[in-house]
Amino acid sequence: MARFVVRRFLDSLTALVGVSFIAFAILFLSGDPTYLMIPENYTRSQIAEFRHQMGFDRPWYVQYGDFLGHAVRGDFGVSLRSRIPALPLVLERMPATLELALTAMGLSLAVALPLGVVAATRRGTLIDAGSMVGGLVGQSTPGFWLGLLLILFFGVDLRWLPVSGRGGIAHLVLPGVTLATYSMGRTARVVRASMLDALGHDFIRTARAKGLSGAAVVYRHALRNALMPIVTLIGLDFGVLLGGAVITETVFGWPGIGRLVVNAIYEKDFPIVETAVILIATVFVFLNLCVDVAYGYLDPRVRYD
Amino acid sequence: MRHGLALWLAAALCLSIPGGPSAMGQARSQVVVDQGTDVESLDPMFTQARFSDNVMLTMFETLVTRDSRMHYQPRLAVSWHAVSPTVWQFKLRKGVRFHNGEPFTADAVRYTINRLYDPALKAPSFLKGFVKYDHVDIVDDYTVNIVTKEPSPLMLEWLVYFYMMAPKYYSGTPEAQAALHPVGTGPYIFKEWVHDDHVTVSANPKYWGPKPAIQTIVFRPVPEAGTRVADLLSGAADIITNVPPDQISRINASAIAGVKTVEGGRDIFIGMRTDRPPFNDVRVRQAMNYAVDVDAILKSILSGKGRRMATLVNAYADPSVKPYPYDPGKAKALLAEAGWKIQNGALTKDGQPFSVTLDTPVGRYISDKEIAEAAASYLQAIGVQVKVNPLAWPVYSKKMFEDVNPADMYLLGLGSSFDGQDEIRYVEKDFGYNPTFWNNAEFEKQYDLLNHTVDQGQRTRILYRLQEIVHDDAPLIFLYKQTDYYGVSKRLVWAPRADELIILEHASVTR
Numbered sequence: 001m002a003r004f005v006v007r008r009f010l011d012s013l014t015a016l017v018g019v020s021f022i023a024f025a026i027l028f029l030s031g032d033p034t035y036l037m038i039p040e041n042y043t044r045s046q047i048a049e050f051r052h053q054m055g056f057d058r059p060w061y062v063q064y065g066d067f068l069g070h071a072v073r074g075d076f077g078v079s080l081r082s083r084i085p086a087l088p089l090v091l092e093r094m095p096a097t098l099e100l101a102l103t104a105m106g107l108s109l110a111v112a113l114p115l116g117v118v119a120a121t122r123r124g125t126l127i128d129a130g131s132m133v134g135g136l137v138g139q140s141t142p143g144f145w146l147g148l149l150l151i152l153f154f155g156v157d158l159r160w161l162p163v164s165g166r167g168g169i170a171h172l173v174l175p176g177v178t179l180a181t182y183s184m185g186r187t188a189r190v191v192r193a194s195m196l197d198a199l200g201h202d203f204i205r206t207a208r209a210k211g212l213s214g215a216a217v218v219y220r221h222a223l224r225n226a227l228m229p230i231v232t233l234i235g236l237d238f239g240v241l242l243g244g245a246v247i248t249e250t251v252f253g254w255p256g257i258g259r260l261v262v263n264a265i266y267e268k269d270f271p272i273v274e275t276a277v278i279l280i281a282t283v284f285v286f287l288n289l290c291v292d293v294a295y296g297y298l299d300p301r302v303r304y305d
Numbered sequence: 306m307r308h309g310l311a312l313w314l315a316a317a318l319c320l321s322i323p324g325g326p327s328a329m330g331q332a333r334s335q336v337v338v339d340q341g342t343d344v345e346s347l348d349p350m351f352t353q354a355r356f357s358d359n360v361m362l363t364m365f366e367t368l369v370t371r372d373s374r375m376h377y378q379p380r381l382a383v384s385w386h387a388v389s390p391t392v393w394q395f396k397l398r399k400g401v402r403f404h405n406g407e408p409f410t411a412d413a414v415r416y417t418i419n420r421l422y423d424p425a426l427k428a429p430s431f432l433k434g435f436v437k438y439d440h441v442d443i444v445d446d447y448t449v450n451i452v453t454k455e456p457s458p459l460m461l462e463w464l465v466y467f468y469m470m471a472p473k474y475y476s477g478t479p480e481a482q483a484a485l486h487p488v489g490t491g492p493y494i495f496k497e498w499v500h501d502d503h504v505t506v507s508a509n510p511k512y513w514g515p516k517p518a519i520q521t522i523v524f525r526p527v528p529e530a531g532t533r534v535a536d537l538l539s540g541a542a543d544i545i546t547n548v549p550p551d552q553i554s555r556i557n558a559s560a561i562a563g564v565k566t567v568e569g570g571r572d573i574f575i576g577m578r579t580d581r582p583p584f585n586d587v588r589v590r591q592a593m594n595y596a597v598d599v600d601a602i603l604k605s606i607l608s609g610k611g612r613r614m615a616t617l618v619n620a621y622a623d624p625s626v627k628p629y630p631y632d633p634g635k636a637k638a639l640l641a642e643a644g645w646k647i648q649n650g651a652l653t654k655d656g657q658p659f660s661v662t663l664d665t666p667v668g669r670y671i672s673d674k675e676i677a678e679a680a681a682s683y684l685q686a687i688g689v690q691v692k693v694n695p696l697a698w699p700v701y702s703k704k705m706f707e708d709v710n711p712a713d714m715y716l717l718g719l720g721s722s723f724d725g726q727d728e729i730r731y732v733e734k735d736f737g738y739n740p741t742f743w744n745n746a747e748f749e750k751q752y753d754l755l756n757h758t759v760d761q762g763q764r765t766r767i768l769y770r771l772q773e774i775v776h777d778d779a780p781l782i783f784l785y786k787q788t789d790y791y792g793v794s795k796r797l798v799w800a801p802r803a804d805e806l807i808i809l810e811h812a813s814v815t816r
Binding site for chain 1: 501502535536541698719
C-alpha cells in the first residue's frame with residue numbers, strides 16, 4: 001500500500017507540471033496580456049515600452065520557465081491585475097468553494113442515495129419510474145436557468161432567501177440546490193443501476209435464505225457492494241465541484257475559485273491561472289488517490305501490488 | 306443523512322425571514338451598489354475602469370474634480386493657473402489629513418505623481434497618456450508647480466483621476482500590502498475587501514468637507530445582469546449598473562425601484578481599414594456613412610437611447626459639422642463615382658465584388674453585435690456584401706490592437722474624458738487603439754498644433770478644423786454616444802453622471 005501511494009505521488013508530480021505547462025501554453029496562444037492591461041489612451045511606443053517592462057516580449061516558454069522556477073520555491077508571483085500575491089488570493093477562495101461543494105454534495109447524496117436504493121428495490125413500480133424521470137429532469141436542467149428561476153421565486157417574489165453573495169447558511173440554499181440538482185439526478189441513476197447489479201448476485205440470495213431482514217440485505221450486503229462505482233462518481237463530482245462551479249458562482253455572485261479562474265483567463269492573469277490550475281490539479285490527484293485507497297477498504301479483492 | 310438535511314433546511318428557514326440577512330441587517334444609511342465586476346485593485350495606480358473609480362473616489366481625492374455638469378472644480382487644490390505653457394501652479398487646501406493622520410501637503414502631490422512614473426512600479430495607467438510629465442517643484446507646503454516637458458493643455462483632465470496618496474504610508478509599505486489597505490483623504494475610510502464578494506467603506510468622521518449622509522457603502526460584484534436586477538427588486542441592492550435594455554420596463558413597473566439613464570461618454574463607431582481597397586477611397590468611406598440609417602438603428606435596437614454623432618467629438622463639438630444624413634441614393638452615386646457598378650445585383654469593380662468583413666466584439670458594449678448586424682444590413686441594401694464576424698473580447702482585442710490586423714471594418718466603443726482632444730485622438734495615427742491606418746497629413750499637422758496649444762480659444766478653433774477633416778475624410782462610420790442605464794432604489798436620492806461615475810458622498814436615503 002505504502003509503495004502504491006508513493007508511486008502515485010511521484011506520478012502526480014509529473015501530471016502537475018504537465019497541466020501547468022499546457023495551461024500556460026494555451027493562455028499564450030491567443031497573445032500576451034498587454035492589451036488586456038493597458039489603458040485605452042496609450043500610444044504605440046508606450047505599449048511597446050510596457051510590454052518590455054513586464055517581460056511579455058520574451059518567448060512564452062521562457063516566461064513559463066521563469067514562473068515555474070519561482071513556483072517550486074513557493075513563490076507563485078503576484079496577480080497582474082491587482083498586484084496582490086497569487087497564492088493567498090487563490091487559497092482564500094477555497095473556503096467559499098468548499099462550503100458550496102460540501103453543501104451541494106451533501107444535498108445531492110441525501111436525496112440521491114435513498115432515491116436510488118428505493119428505485120432499485122422497487123424496480124418497475126411507479127416509484128422507480130417517477131424517481132428516474134425526476135433524476136433525468138434534474139440532470140437535464142441547465143444550472144443557469146434553474147438558478148435564475150430560484151432567485152426570482154425565492155428571492156424576489158417570496159423574499160425568503162438572499163439572492164446573491166456569500167453570508168450565512170441562508171446564502172447557501174439557492175446556489176447549493178442549483179448545484180446539487182445536476183449531480184443528484186446522475187448519482188441517483190448510478191446508485192439504482194449499481195444496486196440492481198448487486199441485488200442480482202448469489203450472495204444476496206444466500207443472505208435472504210439465511211433469513212436476514214430485507215433492510216439488512218439491502219443496506220448491509222447490497223449497498224456496500226454497490227458502492228464502488230458510486231464512490232468513483234462522488235470522487236469525480238467532488239473534484240469538479242472543488243474546481244469551481246463557474247455558472248452557479250456567476251449567477252449567484254458567489255466568490256468561489258471558478259469565477260476567479262474564469263476572470264483570470266479572460267484577463268490572461270497567468271500567475272492566478274497557473275496557481276489555481278496547480279491547486280485544482282493537486283486536489284484532483286489527491287481525491288483520485290483517496291478513491292483508489294477507498295476501493296481497498298470497500299472491496300477486499302482490490303490489491304495494490 | 307435525513308437528519309442532516311432537516312437541520313440544514315431548518316437553519317436556512319430560520320435565517321431567511323424576509324429578505325435574508327443581507328436585506329435584514331441593512332442599516333438605514335447603508336447603501337449597496339451592485340456592479341458587474343470587482344474592483345481591479347485597491348492601489349489606485351493599478352485601476353483603470355470606472356467600476357474601480359467608483360470605489361476609489363470614496364476613499365481618495367484628487368486635486369481637481371468635475372461637477373455633475375462635467376465642469377472642473379477645486380478639491381484638494383483650491384486654485385490653479387498656468388504660469389507658462391509647461392508650468393502649472395496649484396494652491397493646496399489646508400487642514401486636510403490622510404486616514405492614517407498624515408497631513409496632506411505639497412510633499413504628497415510630489416510623491417504621488419512621482420510614484421506613478423517610478424519604472425519599478427510598472428503601472429499601466431491611463432494617466433500616462435495625458436501629459437509629458439517632468440517633475441514637481443515644491444514652492445511651499447501648500448503650493449506646487451507641476452512641470453511638463455511639453456505644453457500640457459490636458460493638465461486638469463489629467464488631475465481629475467490622479468488620486469492623492471499618503472507619502473509616508475505608501476513609501477514605507479510593500480506594494481502587495483498597499484494594494485490591500487488603501488489610505489487616502491476621502492469622505493470614506495476603507496473597511497473590508499473580500500475579493501469577488503464586496504468592498505465596504507464607512508464614513509470618515511474626520512473628513513475635512515461636508516460629512517456624507519450615507520454611513521456605509523458596500524460595492525458588490527455581481528456579474529450576471531439578471532441577478533443584479535433580482536438584487537434590486539428584492540431590496541438587497543440600491544444601485545445596479547448596466548441594466549439590460551429588456552429589463553427596463555420590469556424595473557420601472559416595480560414598487561421599489563426605477564431606471565435612471567444618462568448620456569455616457571462612450572463613442573460607438575465602425576472603423577474602416579484605409580490602407581487597402583475598398584476603403585482606401587474617401588468616396589467609398591463617405592458612401593458607407595450615407596448608407597447607414599443610424600437613427601433607425603438606435604430606435605429599433607436601443608429604444609432610441611443614444612445620441613447620433615457627427616464625428617467623435619462631444620465637448621467643443623463644431624456646430625457646423627452635421628451627422629451624415631441617411632441617403633442611400635447619394636451612397637450609390639458615390640460608389641458609382643468610385644468605379645463600383647451593380648452587376649447581377651452585386652457591386653463590382655474590375656470584376657471583383659464589394660465583399661468585406663465586419664469584426665464586432667460580443668457583450669462588450671450594449672447590444673454591440675446587434676448594432677453591427679443592423680449596420681451590415683443597411684450596407685447590404687446598397688449592394689455591399691458584408692460578413693459580420695462576432696468575436697470574444699480577448700480575441701477581438703488581440704486581432705485589433707496587438708496584431709493590428711482587423712478585418713475591413715470593425716465596431717468599437719471608446720470611452721472619452723469629456724475633452725475634445727481626448728476624443729478626436731481616436732483617429733490620430735499613433736493612437737494605440739486606432740487600427741484604421743488612416744494618415745491624413747493636414748489632420749496630423751493640426752493635431753500636433755493642438756497638442757502644443759494651451760489657450761482655449763485657439764484650441765477650440767483647431768478642434769473645429771480637426772472635426773471638419775475627420776468628418777469629410779471619414780475613416781469611420783460615425784454612430785452614436787452610448788446611453789448608460791442604472792437601476793436605482795426609490796429610497797435613494799442620487800443621480801447618475803455622464804462620466805459613468807457613481808458618487809455617493811452627496812446622496813442620501815429617505816427610509
